[in-house]
Amino acid sequence: MQLRPLVGKMRQGCQGWTPSFFVSGILLLALSITFAMYARSEKAVDDANDQRHLSLKLADELRQSSDDLTRMVRSYVDTGNPIYIQYYQQILDIREGRRPRPEGYDRPYWDFFKLDGRPPRPDSGQRISLMNLMMQAGFTQQELHRLEEAKLHSDALTQREFAAIELVRSADSTDHARIDQARGMLFDQEYNRRKASIMAPIDDFMVMMEARTRQAVESAAQRATMIRWLFVFLGLALMYMLWNIQGALRKTLGGSVDEVHGHITRLGRGDFSNDIPVRAGQEDSVMAWLAETRLQLQQMEEKRKENEQQLRIAATAFETQEGMMITDADRNIIRVNRAFTEITGYGMEEVLGRNPSLLSSGRHDKDFFREIYLTLGREGHWQGEIFDRHKDGHIYPKWLSITTVRDDSTQITHYVGSFADITERKAAEEKILNLAFYDTLTALPNRRLLMERLGHAIAKRTRIASHGALLFLDLDNFKALNDTQGHQVGDELLVEVAGRLTACVREADTVARLGGDEFIVLLDDLDEPGEHAAIQAQVVAEKILVSLNRPYLLSTGQFHCSTSIGIVLFVDPTTPPDTLLSRADTAMYAAKKGGKNTFRFFDPAMQHALEHRTELESALRQAITGEQLRLHYQVQTDALGRTLGMEALVRWQHPRQGLLVPGNFIPLAEETGIILDIGRWVLKTACDQLGAWQVRSETRHLTMAVNVSTRQFYQTDFVAQVKAAITTAGGVPTQLKLELTESMVLQDMDNAIAKMGELKALGVILSMDDFGTGYSSLSYLKNLPFDQIKIDKSFVQGIESNRSDALIVHSIINLGKTMGMHVVAEGVETAAQLELLKEMGCTEFQGYYFGKPRPVEHWRSESSRPAGPPASRHNSAAHQR
Known part of the structure; x- marks a missing residue:
């Protein structure tokens, strides 16, 4: 098989194409030149339009600057405000090229000015007069002459305006004659005549410029149209020549290019089975050569197959x-x-x-x-x-x-x-399967495998009438172990818990780990009656509680841990797995609230409580950003009824439920961590108020008491927060009183003592709130740097009728005196309580008898009235309650 016949056929065909190729090349070159000429003609049209726009803009600037000068000088004569003279001079400086031109200088000058009166920003450092810009714009001499004439009249009018300005400058406030004379110079017939002499040449310029630029645009457009038609004609001629070339090529090939390409591709793939047709009169074409080649290749393929079996x-x-x-x-x-x-x-x-x-x-x-x-x-x-x-x-x-x-x-x-x-x-597949479906720490099924098995268990209910149960377990106080002993010890506990859970259930049941300290037990094939199934689930839950309550021997020592369990039974095959998991979670939270180390079954009331809790949490987060929190202040007095200070108490102005007291939202804030944001807001707001009191002599002596939560107190930067709040507000540290509970301090004594020492170094007063309600107050009080103790209101309210409460209050007062601490009795509501406390030696008091917590505006109005006896204040407070 040789290529020589094909080369000869192609050479013969090309000899017939040469003239057509030559003519097509000339047409293509002419088409390119014509397109370039057309592009230049369109550019000429654009340049003519740009010239027209620039001419209009410069002429309008001359007119606008003349109007701006008139407006500024008249404003100065009418108001006497020197700012208008400043604007007047700036406009002249821009027009004469003594000042850079501003950005967007195409509107009245005083539109550039903002409320601060700053001049407009220049677009560059270039300084060029308006007349020089006009000379550079390509105007004719006649057009420039009219613009120069308008400029001369404007300069002449400027002299008259300067004269009016000098009259006003030389006049005092009582010299109305000069001011009236200046006003007459700017509004009389002579001024208007000179003003008209400026505008008339500009109008003449506009007429001349419009005629010239319109003619240039029309001329360029006519030239572009002619070139466009030439371009179309050449394009059609080129298309005709290409059509002739295509016909010659088809005759040489013996078919279309696609047909020849298809046959060549098929032969290249080794497909020699189908004949290649050759039309009459095309025996010397490329297609005929391909037909011969196919026959030769087919013969070669048959010979190759003879040896293929052995290979x-x-x-x-x-x-x-x-x-x-x-x-x-x-x-x-x-x-x-x-x-x-x-x-x-x-x-x-x-x-x-x-x-x-x-x-x-x-x-x-x-x-x-x-x-x-x-x-x-x-x-x-x-x-x-x-x-x-x-x-x-x-x-x-x-x-x-x-x-x-x-x-x-x-x-x-x-x-x-x-x-x-x-x-x-x-x-490797088995390892991947374990990673996908099993927890890497405990080797228990993970959430994915649990949901699959739970789905199967639910689906079985369509065939089997028995119940199933889902137990949701959450370890109690696991976070404390992680935080104090480290995650490695926490992992040891989780592994041990997994082993104990597995031992508590049947082999057919499933124990899974959701993540963290949450585990799931899936009990299948319980008894059909719901009561029996519930008893079976309860037996398993009690067995788990006993097993998990046994001590754990970890690497750091012995540890005790309990768990809270939520249980949900299921028998309905249409219940989604996620719903069952959510219900079990709800029941678990009910067990947490029930005291932990117990179990609870799910019921709709639990779900409603959870949804309410979730809604309240979301609203509480929005309350901080939406400025819905408020501070109310309760007065603290001495034995004579004099105000010593205030205690800041947070309130929530709920958009639907009205004003909420801390008991309605602080427990949730503690649980979710929102208490940190609330605590920072209370501390800052209270310190701001303390700083505001320093301005007035009658409030300068007041102290401000702020309650501190446990999580807030143990933040690493808590002392820095206190210092920053006092410094920013301009308050006095010695008048800020932080109230801590004894349970808070007991949580980490060493850390608490160190942090209290830092606060004392700032000068902050430390007060122990709810004193007497803890377990070991007397044993550790001597080691804590408190300045004050507050007797809990539960003791104060019983001193009239309960002898034990009275003895406790009396002992606390004597203890405070012995240790050099101030003692405050809170919850004082009656005159009898006040008198008994005075007899016991108490000197500082707080309670509804002296006033309920009120906004600071209330105490401002109260401070402006004459101070009455405590009894009158009690009557008012009691009525408000």
Whole structure:
């Protein structure tokens, strides 16, 4: 097969195309030149329009500057405000090129000025007069002459305006004659005549400029139209020549380009089965040559197939790194490769002539192998996973592919098997499966596998009438262990809990870990009556509580931990798994609220309480950003009724529920961590008020008491927060009183004492709130740097009727005096309580008897009235209650 006939046919065809190619090239060059000329003509139209726009802009600037000058000088004469003279001079300086031109200088000058009176920002440092700009704009001499005439009249009018300005400057506030004279100079007929003499030349310029630029635009547009038509004509001529070339090419090829390309592609893929048609009169075309070539290739393909049978076996057996085994039609091994020996342990001499069954592991029966050979006979190949036995006896998995080899009569002559040891792959798959469905720490099913099993358990209810149960477990105080002992110790506890939970349930049940310290127990196939199922779930829950309550021996020592359990029964096959999980979670929170270390069953009331809690939490977060928090202040007095200070108490102005007291939202804020944001806001707002009191002499002596939460107190930067709040507000540290509870301090004594020392160094007063309600007040009070103790109101309210309360209050007062601390009795509501406290030696008081917590505006109005006796204040407060 030679290419010479094809080259001759192509050369002969090209000789007929040469004139057409030459003409087409000339037309293409002419088309390009015409397009460039057309682009230039369109640019000329744009330049003419730009010239017209620039001319209008400069003429309008001359008119506008004249109007601005008139407006500024008249404003100055009318108001006497020197700012208008400043504007007047700025406009002149811009027009004369003594000042840079502003950005966007195309509107009245005083529109540039903002409320601060700053001049407009210049667009660059360039200083150029308006007349120079006009000279550079390409105006005709006649047009420039009219603009210069308008400029001269404007300058002349400027002299008259300067004269009016000097009259006003030389006049005092009582010299109305000069001011009236100046006003007359700016509004009389002479001024208007001079003003008109400026505008008339500008109007003449506009007429001349409009005629000139319009003619330039029209001329450029006509030239562009002519070139456009020439461009269209040349394009049509080029298309005609290309059409002729296409016809000549088709005649040479003997068909379309796509047809020739399709035949060449098919031959290139080795497809010689279909004839290539040659039309009459095209015996010398490229298509005819391709037809001859196909016949030659087809003959070569037939010769190649004669040798393919021998080469196929060798290529199939050894062009791979997998284990290879070739058998004859009777399944006797005739050849293996080196990879076969490495995988099976058998050498070639040990397996030649033997049946592949010597590798059998015994895990597959005869039907398995019979199905393999049936598939081979039917489809010619088989592949799948199979277990074989190594020469040393161990069993391993492998992936096996078997292919049949047939002769020309389609009879099977050989079997070729290739295989690979997939032990490592199977191990990797198992590991991936464990990672996907099991918790890496405890080896328990994770959430994904739990939800799958829960879905199956729910679906079973359509066939089985028995109940199922879901137990949601959350360890009590697990966070404290993590925070104090570290996450490694926490992980030890979780592993131990997982083992105990697994021991508490049946093998058919599921124990899963959701994450953190949350576990799920899925009990399936409980009794059909709901009461019996509930008892069975309760028995398991009690067993779990007992098991998890036993001490844990961890690396850091012995640890005790309990759990709270929420239980939900299910029998309805339409209940979604997520709903059951949510209900169990709700029941668990009910167990937490019930005192922990217990269990609760789900009911709708729990769900409603959870939704209400979630809604309240969301609203509380919005309350901080939405400025819904308020501070109310309750007065603290001495024995004579004099005001010593105030205690700041937070309130929430809820948009729907009205004013809420701390008991309605502070517990939730403590639980969710929102208390940190609330605490920072209260501290800052109270210190701001303390700083405001320093301005007035009657409030300068007042102290401000602020309650501090446990989480807020143990923040690492709490002392820095206090210092920043006092400094920013301008308050006095010695008048800020922080109230801490004894339970708060007991949580971490060493840390608390150190932090209290830092606060004392700032000068802050420290007060122990709710004194007497803890477990060990007297034992540790001597070690804590408190300045004041507050007797809890629960004791004060009982001193009239309960002798024990009276003895406790009296003891606390004496203890405070002995230790040099101030003692404040809170919750004083009656005159009798006040008198008893005075008799016991108490000197500072707080309660509704002296006033309820009120906004600061209330106390400002109260401070402006004459102070009355405590009894009158009590009557008012009691009435308000």
